[in-house]
């Protein structure tokens with residue numbers, strides 16, 4: 001697909017992202033203002049704080065994205081925006097900015113599902129890079145983020161067959177909770193990965209929730225298991241319940257490795273089984289947890305044994321950004337889809353085929 005130049009806005013959670021994407025693939029500009037530092041002291045996202053930060057940063061981010069692209073808003077073919085799932089207050093900021101731009105400049109408006117954006121990050125190409133091969137259909141896509149864990153099959157663009165999802169915590173949520181438990185701070189995902197990389201022993205065993213033959217996932221038991229181990233070992237070491245001090249660094253590293261290994265094991269096994277059952281010609285991995293190097297390496301290795309290519313965006317395109325919304329929007333734009341100026345936030349928007 002050559003073609004439309006799309007200005008895309010993402011504000012569903014805690015990153016304010018605005019990008020210009022050409023033809024659903026080529027990143028022209030991609031600016032992300034992260035709220036990670038803002039939410040670190042509370043160890044998680046406070047929705048109103050997130051919404052206000054979007055409001056503070058969205059116009060500077062827009063300004064920078066257009067300056068990077070060397071374009072005026074009038075040069076684009078459409079404005080796209082995430083309208084769900086996500087935090088209502090956060091979504092509203094992006095939606096209202098997108099609606100205003102579309103109205104003032106008479107541009108088409110495209111509503112995009114955030115999860116669809118994570119899948120379409122697999123098509124993105126950075127400025128100056130040669131486009132790699134596109135993901136081939138049918139494909140199986142695993143989206144693992146702070147709020148979601150879903151496994152879907154796609155036989156064509158915008159066609160989703162739901163295979164499974166988490167029945168409790170999202171994978172990223174489990175990383176964040178266990179990270180906090182281990183005293184690693186927020187967000188837990190990157191911190192657990194760093195700690196796990198330093199583990200000397202690789203024998204900490206955590207449970208695996210296979211849930212029979214289903215493609216669903218469960219991670220809440222892991223958090224309970226981690227809490228039990230940490231509490232028992234703190235008690236054995238004579239650390240008071242309310243003490244700040246935690247376990248020794250090398251033990252934290254071993255437990256981080258054990259937790260990461262358990263999550264990775266289940267995610268990879270179910271994705272590979274789904275890919276075989278679907279006769280998939282490619283596997284796509286997306287969402288913030290897809291930035292995890294152990295998960296990436298394991299999935300690529302096991303898929304290679306089956307001869308199936310795996311497409312995983314670089315880490316900065318796995319976490320929330322506007323470019324992924326621009327990639328998905330191009331296909332909805334090409335299909336003639338247009339949102340009205342009454343577009344509203346849908347915090348629980350399900351992933352739906354066209």
Ligand code: KG4
Pocket residue numbers: 013144145146147148171172173175176187188189190193287288289290291292293318319320
């Ligand atoms: O997709 P994302 O940026 O936001 C949501 O849509 O939720 O994902 C954020 C999640 C957080 O839970 C964070 O801990 C996790 O992605 N994450 C990671 C890594 N980097 C970010 N999890 C594991 N390993 C990482 N390297």
Ligand code: ZN
Pocket residue numbers: 114118145146287288319320
């Ligand atoms: Zn996300």
